[in-house]
Amino acid sequence: MIQVLFVINNKAGKKSVNREEQIREFCRHHPVKPSFFHLSPSSFVALEGVVQNFPGEVVAAVGGDGTVSLLAELLSNTNKMLAIIPAGSANGMARELNIPTDPLKAMEILLSGKPYSIDAIRINKNLTCIHLSDLGLNAQLVKYFEHGNLRGKLGYAKMVLKTLWYKQKMYVKLQSGGRTIERQAFMVVLADASRYGTGAVINPTGSIKDGLFEVVIVRRLAFSELMKMIFRPQPFNPKKIEVIQASSVQIRSRHRAHFQVDGEYQGKIRHLEAVAVPAFVKMLLPEANS
Numbered sequence: 001m002i003q004v005l006f007v008i009n010n011k012a013g014k015k016s017v018n019r020e021e022q023i024r025e026f027c028r029h030h031p032v033k034p035s036f037f038h039l040s041p042s043s044f045v046a047l048e049g050v051v052q053n054f055p056g057e058v059v060a061a062v063g064g065d066g067t068v069s070l071l072a073e074l075l076s077n078t079n080k081m082l083a084i085i086p087a088g089s090a091n092g093m094a095r096e097l098n099i100p101t102d103p104l105k106a107m108e109i110l111l112s113g114k115p116y117s118i119d120a121i122r123i124n125k126n127l128t129c130i131h132l133s134d135l136g137l138n139a140q141l142v143k144y145f146e147h148g149n150l151r152g153k154l155g156y157a158k159m160v161l162k163t164l165w166y167k168q169k170m171y172v173k174l175q176s177g178g179r180t181i182e183r184q185a186f187m188v189v190l191a192d193a194s195r196y197g198t199g200a201v202i203n204p205t206g207s208i209k210d211g212l213f214e215v216v217i218v219r220r221l222a223f224s225e226l227m228k229m230i231f232r233p234q235p236f237n238p239k240k241i242e243v244i245q246a247s248s249v250q251i252r253s254r255h256r257a258h259f260q261v262d263g264e265y266q267g268k269i270r271h272l273e274a275v276a277v278p279a280f281v282k283m284l285l286p287e288a289n290s
Contacts, residue, residue, distance in 0.1 A: 001031045003056025004083070004110060007047065007071060009039045009063030012088045019062050019087060019103075026107050039067065048074055057081055058110065058284055062103075064088020065131050065197070069262040072120065072281045073128045081115055083284040090197020090263065093131045096208065098286050113284040118208045120280035121192050123261060124272055129192055130280065131262045132202065135251065135269070136170050136187035137218070139258035143265045171254040174215065176246040183242070188251060189216035190274050197263070200229040203243065204236070211278035215249050217242040248275045 008019045020036055027034045037043075037050050051059055051074045059075060060083040061068045068084055075082050086094040086101045097118075100106050121129040169184045191203035191214040206214045220240040228234055236243065256268035 001033050002058060002110060003033045003035070003054075004058045004060050005035045005037060005051065005054045005056060006060045006062050006085070007037045007039060007051075007067065009061075009067040009087065011039075012063035012067060017087075022103060023062070023085075023107070026104060030107075030111060032107075032110055039063070044070075051075065051080070052078075054080070058083050060085050060110070062087050064091060065093050065263040068093045069128060069130055069264070072130050076120070076128075076277075076281045079282075081282045081284045083110055083113070088197075088263075092195065092197030092263065093193070095197060095199065096131065096193040096195060097283070109284060109286055112286075114287055115282050116209070116285045117279035117282050119192055119211060119213070120277040121190055121213050122275045122277050123190070124274075127261050127266070128277075128280075129190060129261050129274075130208075131193045132189060132191055132196060133259070133261040133274075134187055134189040135172070135253065135257045135259050135272075136185065138187055138189070138196075139260035139265065142260040142263060143258055170257050172217075173252045174217075174244070174249060176215065176244060176249040183217050183219060185217045185219050186221055187216075187218040189214075189218070190249075191216050202229060204228075204234055205243070211276060212245050212247055213274070213276050215244045215246055215251075217244070246274075246276070248273070250274075 006023050023034055037047060058081050059071055061071045062085040065088060071082055084094050084099050085103050085106050087103060091101050094101060123129055169186055171184055172188055173182045189202055191206050193208050194203045194206045195201045202216055203214045218241050222240040225236050225240050250273050252271050256270050259266045259269045
């Protein structure tokens, strides 16, 4: 019998689904002993204590990438493993790690999965990214989507059009590994992973387990590079999309730019520092990740 603490974000994904009952039904037919914690804006402090005192080895994030990132932070430097039960809108981290987006199939990994350590990126000393963070265009899209009334494909399409209509280039200065470069860009991505929840590959050569991350500079919104992202992941034309591997980077923008971390909008900033954190957290994953 495996003990699992299920941390449920009821605001993620479809509101009509009773996540706890869905999980309880699964556990009735499998050797899983469940405990539950329901996230709310006022419950984060309590969650830390619950996680620390939980006697089992597995804590499962039932939500989207923000929920996964929150629990990864709490479980780092512990012997507990993080599992993912996708319940968000995009579930980018689950797709990255070959976890089925069907929650019932994802729960089967609790019984058959293997432990793997994954990296993270520490940003401005107090933010942790285990998936993708960015300045500029996509972060602006995240902001519009969070504040929009529409969800699903229609809502996403509407926000994409709005973002493209108001798109602006940034003037950025990057310092990494003794190298300084200045660029005009629509977006600068800190990529621990390779793809967004939409499936678009922004970091074709990246690995979430190599102890490094990539800085992806989208210099031009080129149709040819967009097709590579969607249909055939391969190296980009560096004159259009430039990729720099790094263990640390400092980025300065001439003007304040929209910024997001793992799908959570963080406001506008002009400066950030990022450092790779190898083997940040242990996760329970399908064997396909070996």
